[in-house]
Amino acid sequence: MEKRGKLRGFINSFWYCGKLSWKAAPFYTLLQLLFKSVQAILPVAVVWLTKEILNCLMNHDKRSGGMLQGLFCLLLLVYILQAVSRHVINYLDGMQRDVIIHYIESIIAQKAAAMDVEYYDNPKYYDIFENVKRNSHVMAGVIDNCMMCIGFAVSVISCICFLKEVLPFYAALIMIATIPVAVSQHRYTRKIYRWGLEHTTSERRKGYLYGVLTERSYAQTVRLFGIGDYFTEKYELLWKKLFEKKRNIIRKKLVWNLLFSIMPEIILICATVSISRNVLAGKNTIGDFSLCLGLIAQLTGVLHGLVSAVMNVYENNLKVEYFMSFDRFRLNKIVSGNKMLETPVKIEFQNVSFQYPGTREYVLKNISFCLEPCKKLCIVGENGSGKSTLLKLLLRFYEVSEGTVYLNDLPIKEYDVNSLRTAFSCFFQNSPNFAFTIKENIRLGEYDMPAEDCDERERHALRLAGADGFVDRLSHKENTYITKIYEEDGMELSGGQSQKVALARMFYKRASVLLLDEPTAALDPKGEHELFESLKRECSGQSVIFISHRLSNVFLADEIMVLENGKICAQGKHEELLRSCMLYKQLYDYQADKYL
Ligand code: ADP
Numbered sequence: 001m002e003k004r005g006k007l008r009g010f011i012n013s014f015w016y017c018g019k020l021s022w023k024a025a026p027f028y029t030l031l032q033l034l035f036k037s038v039q040a041i042l043p044v045a046v047v048w049l050t051k052e053i054l055n056c057l058m059n060h061d062k063r064s065g066g067m068l069q070g071l072f073c074l075l076l077l078v079y080i081l082q083a084v085s086r087h088v089i090n091y092l093d094g095m096q097r098d099v100i101i102h103y104i105e106s107i108i109a110q111k112a113a114a115m116d117v118e119y120y121d122n123p124k125y126y127d128i129f130e131n132v133k134r135n136s137h138v139m140a141g142v143i144d145n146c147m148m149c150i151g152f153a154v155s156v157i158s159c160i161c162f163l164k165e166v167l168p169f170y171a172a173l174i175m176i177a178t179i180p181v182a183v184s185q186h187r188y189t190r191k192i193y194r195w196g197l198e199h200t201t202s203e204r205r206k207g208y209l210y211g212v213l214t215e216r217s218y219a220q221t222v223r224l225f226g227i228g229d230y231f232t233e234k235y236e237l238l239w240k241k242l243f244e245k246k247r248n249i250i251r252k253k254l255v256w257n258l259l260f261s262i263m264p265e266i267i268l269i270c271a272t273v274s275i276s277r278n279v280l281a282g283k284n285t286i287g288d289f290s291l292c293l294g295l296i297a298q299l300t301g302v303l304h305g306l307v308s309a310v311m312n313v314y315e316n317n318l319k320v321e322y323f324m325s326f327d328r329f330r331l332n333k334i335v336s337g338n339k340m341l342e343t344p345v346k347i348e349f350q351n352v353s354f355q356y357p358g359t360r361e362y363v364l365k366n367i368s369f370c371l372e373p374c375k376k377l378c379i380v381g382e383n384g385s386g387k388s389t390l391l392k393l394l395l396r397f398y399e400v401s402e403g404t405v406y407l408n409d410l411p412i413k414e415y416d417v418n419s420l421r422t423a424f425s426c427f428f429q430n431s432p433n434f435a436f437t438i439k440e441n442i443r444l445g446e447y448d449m450p451a452e453d454c455d456e457r458e459r460h461a462l463r464l465a466g467a468d469g470f471v472d473r474l475s476h477k478e479n480t481y482i483t484k485i486y487e488e489d490g491m492e493l494s495g496g497q498s499q500k501v502a503l504a505r506m507f508y509k510r511a512s513v514l515l516l517d518e519p520t521a522a523l524d525p526k527g528e529h530e531l532f533e534s535l536k537r538e539c540s541g542q543s544v545i546f547i548s549h550r551l552s553n554v555f556l557a558d559e560i561m562v563l564e565n566g567k568i569c570a571q572g573k574h575e576e577l578l579r580s581c582m583l584y585k586q587l588y589d590y591q592a593d594k595y596l
Helices: 002-024 026-059 062-114 117-121 123-166 168-198 200-214 216-224 228-280 286-328 387-394 417-422 438-446 451-465 468-473 495-508 525-538 551-556 574-580 582-595
Strands: 347-354 364-371 376-381 402-407 424-427 513-517 543-547 559-564 567-572
Touching: 002 026, 002 062, 002 123, 002 286, 026 062, 026 123, 026 286, 062 123, 062 286, 123 168, 123 200, 123 286, 168 200, 168 228, 168 286, 200 216, 200 228, 216 228, 228 286, 347 387, 364 387, 364 402, 364 559, 364 567, 376 387, 376 551, 376 582, 387 513, 387 543, 417 424, 424 495, 438 451, 438 495, 451 468, 451 495, 451 525, 495 513, 495 525, 525 551, 543 551, 551 582, 559 574, 559 582, 567 574, 567 582, 574 582
Parallel strands: 376 543, 376 559, 424 513, 513 543
Antiparallel strands: 347 364, 347 402, 559 567
């Protein structure tokens, strides 16, 4: 029953790969199939032609001369075909491989981009992705292996057709002798693959340690703290542990394969003795002798090749099954509604509580507040009090656990997720910039903006973010690449400059609500002051929710919300809160004292 299940799985994978190959590269797939089949028959043709030539040479009759010429011509043709098909197959292999890998990587990238943010919170999902990413190159080989199987099978059948006339017993024996090798290969292929699956997390950890030692972002910290050796040691230890476990399995596989692979060789020598006796007894010709030896050697080789190719397909089959399940795997718990969000936007939280998926603690508890359109809300609170989480709920990166978020008096779930996110423009802590020019970085804020609006909007965004000054001083201005990794005349931005570019991207997008999470963390006091002045002066038509530890900026807000351990501890205007909220007064005094 289980065997039937495995066979069905194998056929499904085979079929799936065929379809994948056909979708990715139909032309190359067809040609590969054709040339590999032709290539499989040619060695048998050589052996048969050699037999005929030998028989002609032994006969010495009148017809032999003409026949010999014909046979030599045929042999030449076969040799030429062998050479041509070898080169064509090499070419097709390379092309098909590239196209298929690209096709698979596109599928993975598109899928990753469509996943919910929750994917990044769970090591299980990383493992799934890591496995398919790592195996995408192997996947490309599966089609090749399938075709090799077909080619070897054609060779085996043609060898047996000839051999069964002369040495049927030995032909059967060689076939039987291959079974133990196949079983052992199958067993250990499976073991090694399972081992790989079980150790994906450790492999990822090893990759991470290697990354710390080699990647630019860690370079300064590693040198500053002198922790290169510490990481190297950790990396080496993990590698050794993984390698030793894997080596044990591979060694056992080697021992069994060595034992079993001797059997076909013994049968080969027995067959040689047997046909030699037949020749001496006059039962067979010298041509038959050559044919038998050639075919038996050929059969032993192709059977070995067939077992390897089948095992390769089998190993790939397991990976293909994994890829198939990945293809079916969706992490889209966020179900989109179909209403379009109109602007301006009224935001309301009613008794909202939230736990991150897979955790028990409530990060937000019973949050209720309302922000009328075009009003400004400042959220303050200690680290970990749930401020950023609140913004993530608003963008539907996660579903609330309890309560409801309303936008324009309708539950947030009723809105189309894309239309919802279009209404918001955000700056998050550590918002990344991309390895492009400043211009591209900013325009990615709304990359489908009509071309006639782009220039003006870009200048506006640069000014609001306070980035226009330093950008204008650059020799290539906004066309400057903000990395040296790919462009020699690119530049590395300072932390503050980089933050300003990310802020400009946020301002570039024509959104109804701006969400700013610690927007001034890397800015100097002047930059910080200018940013809040811009927000006040130029964003009167937009709602703004900003998280800030610098309480000197709260003057911008119509309302201040103080969060403590996920609960609203107080809400109101600055003066009110100074009087009524101990935590707020403390936070304010810590900073005010310094200035005084
Ligand atoms: P704040 O912005 O106020 O500093 P956050 O909203 O980022 O705080 O985090 C609130 C709490 O939620 C913290 O205890 C943090 O550890 C936890 N947290 C944040 N992100 C996740 C996550 N993806 N999974 C689990 N817990 C998280």
